[in-house]
Amino acid sequence: MIARIGDRIVLExxxxxxxxxxxVITAVSHADGGPPYEVRWLDDGRTTLIFPGAEARIERDADQAPPDEARHFS
Incomplete structure (x- = not known):
């Protein structure tokens, strides 16, 4: 699974x-967009670090920044 900041993650x-x-993904841990991801949940506004499983999918943000401008965490 590959994601960028601004993408939505949906957990079924x-x-x-x-x-x-x-x-909404607010930070990615690897330059290639691999997990884990820092996510701000729309239902309660909380931010968590997740390692998505098979029940997850990424929905791309059409207005996202180029990959080299992404914020990474370690």
């Missing part, structure tokens, strides 16, 4: 009754 529920979560 894995169990009956689980809600879908949507967040």
């Amino acid at each position: 529920g894995t169990h009956l009754g689980d809600a879908r979560r949507v967040g």
